[in-house]
Amino acid sequence: xxxxxxxxTTGRPSAFESVIPDELEAAIARRVRQAVDxxxxxxxxxxxxxxxxxxxxxxxxxxxxxxxxxxxMLEEAGDLEAFAASCRSDGFTDAVLLGMGGSSLAPExxxxxxxxxxxxxxxxxxxxxxxxxxLAVERAVDLEQTLFVVSxxxxxxxxxxxxxxxxxxxxxxxxxxxxARRHFVAITDPGSRLxxxxxxxxxxxxxxxxxDIGGRYAALSYVGMVPAAxxxxxxxxxxxRAQVAEQACANYDHSSSNAGLWLGVAIGELAxxxxxxxxxxxxxxxxxxxxxxxxxxxxxxxxxxxxxxPVVGEPLGAPDVYGxxxxxxxxxxxxxxxxxxxxxxxALAQAGHPAxxxxxxGADDLGRLFFFAEFAVAVAGWVLEINPFDQPNVQEAKDSxxxxxxxxxxxxxxxxxxxxxxxxLRRLLAGVAPPHYVAVMGYLQPSEDFDEAxxxxxxxxxxxxxxxxxFGYGPRFLHSTGQLHKGGKPTGxxxxxxxxxxxxxxxxxxxxxFGTLKNAQAVGDLRTLRAHELPAERFRLEGDPVAxxxxxxxxxxxx
Numbered sequence: 001x002x003x004x005x006x007x008x009t010t011g012r013p014s015a016f017e018s019v020i021p022d023e024l025e026a027a028i029a030r031r032v033r034q035a036v037d038x039x040x041x042x043x044x045x046x047x048x049x050x051x052x053x054x055x056x057x058x059x060x061x062x063x064x065x066x067x068x069x070x071x072x073m074l075e076e077a078g079d080l081e082a083f084a085a086s087c088r089s090d091g092f093t094d095a096v097l098l099g100m101g102g103s104s105l106a107p108e109x110x111x112x113x114x115x116x117x118x119x120x121x122x123x124x125x126x127x128x129x130x131x132x133x134x135l136a137v138e139r140a141v142d143l144e145q146t147l148f149v150v151s152x153x154x155x156x157x158x159x160x161x162x163x164x165x166x167x168x169x170x171x172x173x174x175x176x177x178x179x180a181r182r183h184f185v186a187i188t189d190p191g192s193r194l195x196x197x198x199x200x201x202x203x204x205x206x207x208x209x210x211x212d213i214g215g216r217y218a219a220l221s222y223v224g225m226v227p228a229a230x231x232x233x234x235x236x237x238x239x240x241r242a243q244v245a246e247q248a249c250a251n252y253d254h255s256s257s258n259a260g261l262w263l264g265v266a267i268g269e270l271a272x273x274x275x276x277x278x279x280x281x282x283x284x285x286x287x288x289x290x291x292x293x294x295x296x297x298x299x300x301x302x303x304x305x306x307x308x309x310p311v312v313g314e315p316l317g318a319p320d321v322y323g324x325x326x327x328x329x330x331x332x333x334x335x336x337x338x339x340x341x342x343x344x345x346x347a348l349a350q351a352g353h354p355a356x357x358x359x360x361x362g363a364d365d366l367g368r369l370f371f372f373a374e375f376a377v378a379v380a381g382w383v384l385e386i387n388p389f390d391q392p393n394v395q396e397a398k399d400s401x402x403x404x405x406x407x408x409x410x411x412x413x414x415x416x417x418x419x420x421x422x423x424x425l426r427r428l429l430a431g432v433a434p435p436h437y438v439a440v441m442g443y444l445q446p447s448e449d450f451d452e453a454x455x456x457x458x459x460x461x462x463x464x465x466x467x468x469x470x471f472g473y474g475p476r477f478l479h480s481t482g483q484l485h486k487g488g489k490p491t492g493x494x495x496x497x498x499x500x501x502x503x504x505x506x507x508x509x510x511x512x513x514f515g516t517l518k519n520a521q522a523v524g525d526l527r528t529l530r531a532h533e534l535p536a537e538r539f540r541l542e543g544d545p546v547a548x549x550x551x552x553x554x555x556x557x558x559x
Contacts, residue, residue, distance in 0.1 A: 006018065006019075006020060006025060007256070009025055009026075009029050010025055010028045010029045010032060010255075010262075010266075011029065011032040011033075011036075011254060011255035011256050011262060012255070012256065012262055012266075013255065013256045013257060013258065013259040013262050014256070015248075015259040015358060015359075016259065016262070016263070016356055016357065016358055017340075017341070017356075017357040018266075018354070018355065018356045018357065019341075019349035019350075019354070019355050020266075020354045020355075021352050021354065024269075024270060024273055024275065024354055027269050027270075027272075027273050028265065028266050028269050028270070031265050031268070031269040031383060032255045032262065032265050035255065035261060035265050035379070035382075035383075036253070036254060036255060039252065040261065040379060040382055041249065041250075041251070041252045041258055041261045041379075042252040044067075044375070044378060044379070044382075045067065045250060047061065047064045047067070049061050051381075051382045052381055052382060052386070052387045052388065052389070053385070053386075053387055054387075057387060058390065059214070059387065059389045059390040060387055060389055060390075062211070062212050063212060063213065063214045063217070063389035063390075064212060064389075065210040065211070065212030065213040065221075066213050066214075066217040066218070066220065066221070066371075066374055069210055069213060069220050069221050070220055070239050070242045070243055070246055070367075070371065071243075072210070073220060073221065073222075073225055073235075073239050074236065074239050074240070074243075076222075076225075077225075077235050077236040077239060080225055080226065080229040080235055081229060081235070081236075083205065083226075083229065084120070084121070084229040084230050084232070087121065087147055087204075087230060088119070088120075088121065090182070091145055092121055092145055092146065092147045093121060093122065093141075093142065093145045093146070094121055094122045094123075094124065094140075094141040094142070094145060094146045094147070095121040095122070095123050095124070095146070095147045095148075095149055095227065095230045095231075096123075096124045096125075096126060096137055096141065096146060096147070096148050096149065096167070097123065097124065097125045097126065097149045097151060097227050098126055098148060098149065098150045098151065098160050098163040098164055098167070099125075099127060099149075099150070099151035099152060099157075099160055099187075099223075100127050100152075100157050100159045100160055100475070100476065100479045101127075101215055101216065101295060101299075101476065101478075101479025101480055102214065102215020102216040102217070102218050102223065102295065102479070103151035103152055103153075103157075103160070103187070103215055103218070103223055104125050104126075104127040104151070104476070105127075105216075105291050105292045105295055105476075105480070106218070106219035106223060106224035106292055106370070107123065107125055107151075107223070107224060107227035107228070108125040108127070108288065108291060108292075109286070109288045109289050109291055109292045109366065110123075110224060110227065110228050110231065110233060110363075110366065111123045111124075111125060111227070111231065112287075112288035113285050113286045113288060113289070113363040113366060114231060114233055114285075114363050115285075117231055117232035117233065118232070119232050120230065120231040120232020120233070121147065121230045121231060121232070122141075123227055123230065123231045124137050124140060124141065125227075126163055127159070127476045128445070128446060128473060128475075128476065128518075129159050129162065129475055129514050129517045129518040129521065130443070130444055130445045130446075130501075130514065130515075130518050131501070131503055131504045131505045131513065131514040131515045131518070132444075132445035132501040132503060133445045133446060134163070134166065134505050134514050135503060135505055136445070138167075138170065143167075143170055143171050143174040143175070143183075144174055144175055146171075146183065147183055147184075147185060147204070147230070148164075148167050148168075148171070148183055148184050148185070149185045149186075149187065149226060149227060149230070150163075150164050150184060150185070150186050150187070150188075150194060150197075150198075151186070151187040151188070151223060152187075152188055152192075152194050153188060153189050153192065153209075153211075153215060154188070154189065154192045154193055154194065155188065155192055155193035155194030155197055156193065158398070158401070158402075158517070159475060159517075162507045162510060162514065162517060164184075164197075165507055165508045165509055165510070166505065166507055166508060166514075168180065168184065168201070168508075169508045171183045171184075181201055181202035181203060181204065182204045183204070184198070184201065184203045184204060185198075185203055185204050185205050185206070185207070185226070186198040186203050186205075186206045186207065187207045187209060187222045187223055187226055188206065188207075188208065188209065189208065189209055189211040190208045190211060194206075195208065207222040207226055208222075209221050209222045209223060214389055215479075216295050216296050216299055216300065217296075217374050217389070219292065219370040219374075220238075220239065220242050220367065220370055220371060224370070225238075225239070234364075237364060237367075238364065238366060238367035239367055240367070241364060241365055241366070241367035241368040242367035242368055242370060242371045244368050245260065245367075245368040245369075245370075245371040245372040245375070246371055248260065248372075249261065249371070249372070249375045259358075259372065260371075260372050260375035260376045260379065261375070261376075261379055263356070263358075263372075263376040263379075264375065264376035264377065264378065264379025264380040264382075264383065265379060265380075265383060266356065267308060267327065267329075267376070267380050268308075268379065268380035268381075268382070268383025268384050269383055270327045270354060271301075271306070271307070271308045271380075271383075271384065272383065272384070274324065274325055274435065275324070275325060275326060275327045275354060276306075276307065276308050276309060276325060276435070276489070277308075277309045277311055277325045277326045277327070277435075277437065277468040278297065278308055278309070278310050278311065278327050278328075278329055279311040279314065279326055279327070279328050279329070279468070280293065280310065280311065280312045280328075280329050280330075280331065281316060281328065281329070281330045281331070281342065281344070281345060282312070282330075282331045283331055283332055283333040283336070283360065284333075285362060285363050286331070286360065286362070286363055286365070286366060286369070289331065289366070289369065290310075290312030290313060291312070292370075293310060293312070293373055294310045294312050294470075294472075294480055294481060295479070295480035295481070296373055296374065296377050297310040297377055297380075298310055298480060298481040298483060298484040298488075299391050299394070299479075299480060299481070299482075299483040299484065300377045300378075300380075300381060300388035300389070301377065301380060301381060301384055301386065301388060301484070301488075302481075302483050302484025302485070302487050302488035303386055303387075303390070303391075303392055303393065303483065303484075303487035303488065304386050304487065305487075305488070305489060305490070306384050306386060306488065306489060307384075307386075307484045307487070307488030307489060308380065308384075309437055309468060309470070309481075309484060309488070310470075310481075311326075311437075311468050311469070311470060312470075313451075313454075313455070313458075313471060314455075314458055314459075314462070314468070314469055314470075315455060315459060316328075316344035316345070316348070317459070317462065317463075318347070319347055319348050319350075319351030319352075319353065320351075321462055321463060321466060322348070322353060322434075322466065323433065323434020323435065323466050323467070323468075324352075324434065325434045325435040325468070326348075326353050326354075326468065327353070327354040327355070327356070328345055328348055328349075328353060328354070328355045328356070329355075329356050329357075329358070330342060330345045330355065330356070330357040330358070331357075331358055331360050331369075332357050332358070332359055332360065333359070333360060333362075334359040334360060334361050337359050341355065341357060345357065391483045392483075392487060393482075393483050393485075393486035393487040394478070394479065394482060394483050396486060396528045396531075397478050397482055397486075397521070397524055397525050397528050398478075398524075399524075400523075400524030400525070400527050400528045401517075401520050401521045401523075401524035401525075402524075403524070404520040404523050404524050404527075405512065405516075405517070405520050408512060408516060408520065409511060409512075414516065414519055414520060414523060415523060417523055417526065417538060418538075419538055419539060419540045420537035420538060420539045422555060422559070424537050425495075425537065425539070425555065425556060425559065426559050428493060428495065428535055428536075428537045429461070429464065429465060429493070429556070429559065432465040432467050432493050433465055433466050433467060434466050434467055434468070435489075435491050436465070436467045436491050436492070436493055437467050437468040437469065437470065437491060437492055437493070438461050438465065438467050438468070438469045438470075438492075438493045438494075438495065439469075439470045439471075439472070439481065439485060439492050439493070439494050439495070440454065440457060440458065440461075440469065440470065440471045440472075440495050440497065441471075441472055441474055441477060441494065441495070441496045441497065441525070442454070442471065442472070442473050442474060442497045442499075443473075443474040443475075443496065443497065443498045443499070443518055443519070443521065443522040444473075444497065444498065444499035444500075444501075444541065444545050445499075445501065445545075446473050447546075449546045450545055450546055450549065453546045453549045453550055453553070454471045454549065456550065456553050457549060457552065457553045457556070458471060460553050460556055460557050461556065464556065464557070464559070467493075474496075474518070474521060474522060474525065475518070475521045475525075478521070478525060482525070485529065485534070486528060486529070486532050486534075490532070490533075490534060492534055493534075493535050493536075494529050494534060494535065494536035494537070495536075495537060495539065496522060496525070496526055496536065496537065496538040496539065497538075497539055497540075497541055497549070497552075498519070498522050498538060498539070498540050498541065499540070499541040499542075499545040499548070500515060500519070504516075522538070526538055539552060
């Protein structure tokens with residue numbers, strides 16, 4: 001009865017189950033009525049820029065192509081399948097996606113969610129400048145049987161350009177400069193530098209994406225669908241599931257018939273009420289969906305001193321370890337729907353934390369979730385009174401990295417940077433409590449073992465401080481949560497972890513190595529955070545990074 005009453009009060013659609021404290025329920029209900037009265041859903045579909053402060057504001061009117069991309073991609077589905085078949089028939093066994101942020105995260109989620117599919121290419125996603133990560137991809141494939149997909153709106157992304165130069169040189173050496181051109185594909189905007197590069201080098205194909213789509217809203221465009229087709233995913237089926245969400249979000253009259261509108265209003269209003277840490281619990285096989293939703297939420301909302309912090313990969317704890325800045329979103333397997341709230345979510349809801357649950361139907365449901373989330377975050381931007389399509393602070397870290405590299409070109413070495421010890425870590429965490437959050441940023445080779453060890457570090461920090469924790473690999477997070485770090489509420493506390501392995505790799509035409517680039521990015525990011533007067537320390541992991549991280553965790557536990 002309580003759940004039914006809440007649904008009526010807040011206009012909650014049947015797609016959700018939720019438990020929301022009374023005072024927050026009333027605030028959501030008021031905002032829902034405003035959204036209906038102001039025709040937010042109808043205006044969004046009409047691409048009304050005034051929802052977010054336009055017209056005349058950059059990166060609004062030319063960033064709404066995601067609303068209608070599904071129908072366009074359905075028309076291309078047959079050609080995508082034929083392209084993938086031609087690659088297989090030419091002997092390709094692997095595909096390597098070279099991209100960053102919005103260009104890499106949707107393909108990575110699709111790769112992890114589906115795994116290797118019979119008859120498809122094995123997909124590898126490279127979005128790290130750590131030399132060990134680059135070399136690991138190179139050693140995992142046979143260059144003569146590998147297709148490289150270079151994905152970038154402009155080819156202005158330093159990491160992607162560096163990856164392309166490296167692998168183009170390697171493939172040219174392996175098969176010859178002429179045949180090498182058939183090993184490369186581009187996904188980019190019309191008229192971009194990458195489109196010109198593809199034409200200049202005679203790429204196998206250049207997919208020209210809708211230019212009115214920003215990277216983090218591009219999952220259902222060529223950015224996500226080309227890698228999916230190469231893997232052997234049923235892209236037509238994924239797009240048809242996206243149409244289900246599209247049609248549901250096209251209901252205008254009441255929030256109870258528009259789940260995307262309701263979710264966007266709910267998380268936006270909860271953030272305004274101080275519940276600005278959205279903690280995701282995501283069922284398999286799409287647990288990696290958090291990587292993509294993290295960028296969508298953080299980069300879209302974290303600006304002008306406000307924002308919603310997405311918390312993914314942080315294990316659920318007992319209710320008493322959390323502050324009153326949390327809201328929990330549970331993406332539950334539909335197979336478990338009869339069981340109601342998961343035990344951990346139920347306990348948190350009973351303790352007064354807002355909890356929302358949405359059912360999902362396996363990896364084939366990714367298309368629906370991609371569109372649904374995009375619509376909801378666009379609505380949340382209206383609630384927060386910000387533009388959810390720009391990223392004004394991302395360029396800062398890029399500029400700082402470029403300045404560090406320019407200094408390296410002159411001095412022949414990177415600038416010295418002091419590494420934190422026990423005293424610095426004690427000062428960093430002193431006084432940390434909700435609504436603070438602690439962001440752990442790792443500039444090192446990604447690995448499952450390190451991911452597992454990071455969980456222990458995050459739990460230790462949360463137990464000590466009660467604060468939300470996040471983790472991201474650099475430089476990937478610079479194209480994701482990095483916007484919120486600098487542009488959102490100044491409540492972040494930042495712990496940078498750096499590790500260098502024994503090997504390095506030269507970047508052709510650059511004058512520096514991947515190791516130098518990675519460390520320059522780490523230095524640049526640290527400088528940018530401190531320029532915003534945010535507390536940030538760097539800790540260097542020596543030897544085995546997993547063992548060193550566990551030692552660090554033990555040190556923090558004893559502080």
